[in-house]
Amino acid sequence: MRAILLALTSVALSLLVSTVAQAQQPYDPYQTAAPGPSMEQILARLERAEAALQHMQTQQFTPEGTSPAPNNYDASFYSAETMLNDALKPEEKKKDDKPKEKKWYDKLSIRGYAQIRINEVTHEDPGSAPAQYVGDRSIGENQSFLIRRARVILSGDVGEHTYVYLQPDFASNPPGSTDANQFVQIRDWYADCYVDTTKVHRFRVGQSKVPYGWENMQSSMNRVALDRNDALNSAVRNERDLGVFYYWTPEPAQQFFKEVIDQGLKGSGNYGVFGCGFYNGQGGSFLEQNDNLHFVARLTLPHVFDNGQRMEVGIQGYTGMYTVLGSAISPLGVGPAVTPTGTLNDNRDGLLDKRMATSFIWYPQPIGFQTEWNWGEGPALNDAQTQVIVRPLQGGYAQLFYKYDSYCHGTFIPFARYNYFKGGYKPERNAPYSFVDEVELGLEWQIDKHMELTVGYTITDRTNTTAFSQANVRSYQQFEGEILRCQFQFNY
Structure with missing residues (x-):
C-alpha cells in the first residue's frame, strides 16, 4: 500500500x-x-x-x-x-514462489531408545536348574552388562494416505549365535494405508506387532516391568509377524490413544478399537515353515470417566497351525540326546495353535492397575519329553502401580507384579511344557524425558527352557531363586 x-x-x-x-x-x-x-x-x-x-x-x-x-x-x-x-x-x-512439495524422506522423523541391563542372582534353591529367563540373556552364569535393546525408529506420513514405520534393532541375538550378539535385525517394517484422510479405516501391510495382548503391543520403551509376561508373550515370538491387518479407529478413540501416550500414562499405542488380520504365524524375523496362515481378531473399548480417569477393556483371540523347531535332548535325562517327534523334522504342517485373552487396563492417574489372562491349547512337549503334541495352556499377570510426579526430581513409579503361566512355550525349541510362578517388586525412576532407571527384585519359580543336548542330562527343569535386576534406558 x-x-x-x-x-x-x-x-x-x-x-x-x-x-x-x-x-x-x-x-x-x-x-x-x-x-x-x-x-x-x-x-x-x-x-x-x-x-x-x-x-x-x-x-x-x-x-x-x-x-x-x-x-x-x-x-x-x-x-x-x-x-x-x-x-x-x-x-x-x-x-x-509456491512452496515446493516435500520429498518423502523429508517427511520422516527419527527417534529411538536403548536399554542397558545388569542382573544378579542373589539366591538359588538347592537342586535348582541354572538361572535362565526367556528374553534376557544377562540372567545366568558368566553374564554381566548387556545391551538389551538398541532401537532406531523412522516414521512419518509420506503421503496423504500412507504412513510408514521402520524400526531395526541393533542388539539382536539370532538363533545359532552362541558367542556373539548385537546383530542388526528388523523389528518393524510396515506401511499404514488409510482408506480416508480421517484415518478411521486403515490396512497395515508388512512386519508389525500382532494385535494379541495389550502388553504385547505396548512398547518396551513405555512398559514399567522389565519384561513382558510369559503367558501372553509366548503366543507370538517377538510380538511381531509378517502379514496384513485391518484397524478401525474412530476419531475419539484416536484422541484417546494419543493422549495416554502424551500424558505419560504407559499406553500401548493406536491398534484400533477393532482389529483383525492374517499373518504367517512363525514369529517376526523367522522364516515361515508351512503354508498355513494364522488369523487374529481383537476388540478393545476405551473409556473416559467424568473425573478424567481412563480405562480400557478388551478381548482377543487367534488360531492357526504352528510348526515347532526341534533340538536334540535326552528325554528325562536318560539315554542319548534325540530330537522329539512332532517338530519340524517330521511334522512341517504343524500343530493346532489357538488362544483367547481378556485385558483390563486402569491407567495410572495416579493409581494404576492392569491384568490380562489367556486360555487355549497349542504345541507342547509331552511329559515323557519324546513328542510335541497339542496340550491345554493358561496364564496371565496382574500389576499394581502408582505414578508420582515430583516437583523437581522426575517421576517415580513403584510397582508390584504377579506372573503365572502353565503350558507349552512354543517359540522355544521343542515347545517345552513350562511352569512360571513369580512375584516382582520394583521402582521405575523417570529422571527426565531422556533417562530412566528401573530396579526390580524378582522371586521366581520358572522352567529353564534351554534344550541341553548332552546325553543323560535332563532339560527343562525348574529354576527357583531370587534375582536383583537393574536397567538404564536412554531415549533420543
Whole structure:
C-alpha cells in the first residue's frame, strides 16, 4: 500500500512539474480558459509534495517482494513507473514462489531408545536348574552388562494416505549365535494405508506387532516391568509377524490413544478399537515353515470417566497351525540326546495353535492397575519329553502401580507384579511344557524425558527352557531363586 502511495505521489509531482512548465510559456491573449495558479502557488505546492514524499521514504517500509528505494533517493532515477512495477511484483512473486512439495524422506522423523541391563542372582534353591529367563540373556552364569535393546525408529506420513514405520534393532541375538550378539535385525517394517484422510479405516501391510495382548503391543520403551509376561508373550515370538491387518479407529478413540501416550500414562499405542488380520504365524524375523496362515481378531473399548480417569477393556483371540523347531535332548535325562517327534523334522504342517485373552487396563492417574489372562491349547512337549503334541495352556499377570510426579526430581513409579503361566512355550525349541510362578517388586525412576532407571527384585519359580543336548542330562527343569535386576534406558 505504501508503495502505491509513493507511486501516486510521484505521478502528482510529474503533473506539477508539467504545470510549472506550462506556466512558464508566454501568455496567449486568445486563451479563453481562466488563468492557472500563480508561480508562487505552484512552487509552494511542489515543496509540500516533496516534503510529504521524503517523510514517507524515511519510514523505510518496503512490502515483501518489492525493491526498496535507494538511500540516496532521486526521483529522476526512481520514477513512478518503477514504483508501480514494484507494487505489482508481490502478486507475481506469490504465483512463482509456491512452496515446493516435500520429498518423502523429508517427511520422516527419527527417534529411538536403548536399554542397558545388569542382573544378579542373589539366591538359588538347592537342586535348582541354572538361572535362565526367556528374553534376557544377562540372567545366568558368566553374564554381566548387556545391551538389551538398541532401537532406531523412522516414521512419518509420506503421503496423504500412507504412513510408514521402520524400526531395526541393533542388539539382536539370532538363533545359532552362541558367542556373539548385537546383530542388526528388523523389528518393524510396515506401511499404514488409510482408506480416508480421517484415518478411521486403515490396512497395515508388512512386519508389525500382532494385535494379541495389550502388553504385547505396548512398547518396551513405555512398559514399567522389565519384561513382558510369559503367558501372553509366548503366543507370538517377538510380538511381531509378517502379514496384513485391518484397524478401525474412530476419531475419539484416536484422541484417546494419543493422549495416554502424551500424558505419560504407559499406553500401548493406536491398534484400533477393532482389529483383525492374517499373518504367517512363525514369529517376526523367522522364516515361515508351512503354508498355513494364522488369523487374529481383537476388540478393545476405551473409556473416559467424568473425573478424567481412563480405562480400557478388551478381548482377543487367534488360531492357526504352528510348526515347532526341534533340538536334540535326552528325554528325562536318560539315554542319548534325540530330537522329539512332532517338530519340524517330521511334522512341517504343524500343530493346532489357538488362544483367547481378556485385558483390563486402569491407567495410572495416579493409581494404576492392569491384568490380562489367556486360555487355549497349542504345541507342547509331552511329559515323557519324546513328542510335541497339542496340550491345554493358561496364564496371565496382574500389576499394581502408582505414578508420582515430583516437583523437581522426575517421576517415580513403584510397582508390584504377579506372573503365572502353565503350558507349552512354543517359540522355544521343542515347545517345552513350562511352569512360571513369580512375584516382582520394583521402582521405575523417570529422571527426565531422556533417562530412566528401573530396579526390580524378582522371586521366581520358572522352567529353564534351554534344550541341553548332552546325553543323560535332563532339560527343562525348574529354576527357583531370587534375582536383583537393574536397567538404564536412554531415549533420543
